[in-house]
Amino acid sequence: MEEVPDLDVTNDEQSATGIDNDEGWVDEIELLTPEELEELEEAILPVKLALAKVSIRFWAYSYANYCFQLCKLAIKLVHSTTILLPVWKSTLKELRQAVTIMPRDVPTRWNSSFNLLEYALNHRKAIDTVTQRRELGLRKFELGDHEWELILKDATLFFSRSTPNLAMVIPAMDHIDKVFTTASLNDRYTLAIRAALEAAKKTLN
Known part of the structure; x- marks a missing residue:
């Protein structure tokens, strides 16, 4: 009787072919070249932003x-x-x-x-x-x-998070930008102060 070849695949062989060890599924992302991976990231960026x-x-x-x-x-x-x-x-x-x-x-x-x-x-x-x-x-x-x-x-x-949440940051940034813009155009302040406010506004943006 003709011997049946051993079809077992080792973990190293699975990793080399991009196959998941648990289920035997092929991980298509691992098979991508760096250029293809960069292209994929650019393509799915709008989806990530929408989900956020x-x-x-x-x-x-x-x-x-x-x-x-x-x-x-x-x-x-x-x-x-x-x-x-x-x-x-x-x-x-x-x-x-x-x-x-x-x-x-x-x-x-x-x-x-x-x-x-x-x-x-x-x-x-x-x-x-x-x-x-x-x-x-x-x-x-x-x-x-x-x-x-x-x-x-x-x-x-x-409320105890050290890093502010995006939902809190955006309104605060808008408010700061508005205050800086208004003050930088106010003649009550010296030219130096208005220039500093304008520079701060550009840094903020």
């Missing part, structure tokens, strides 16, 4: 959604002095928490977003209790487990 934008927009939408919910709830509690506010205070007492008012996210107040989210996390049980009571009409402000997870993630990671 989608990711940022999804985060921004999620962040805006639950922040809006918490802000509206805070306003409702503060302005309903005869019904909702007393219920909120009594709920905090029942949970043996200090009786406090939920802060609001004010655009002109530094770090107010973080303060709101931090407060919400520390008073999650009270917020859930109040929003789940149908007779109070606050069910539309109820947050699901997934939204609470996002709040926890933002409060512990996003």
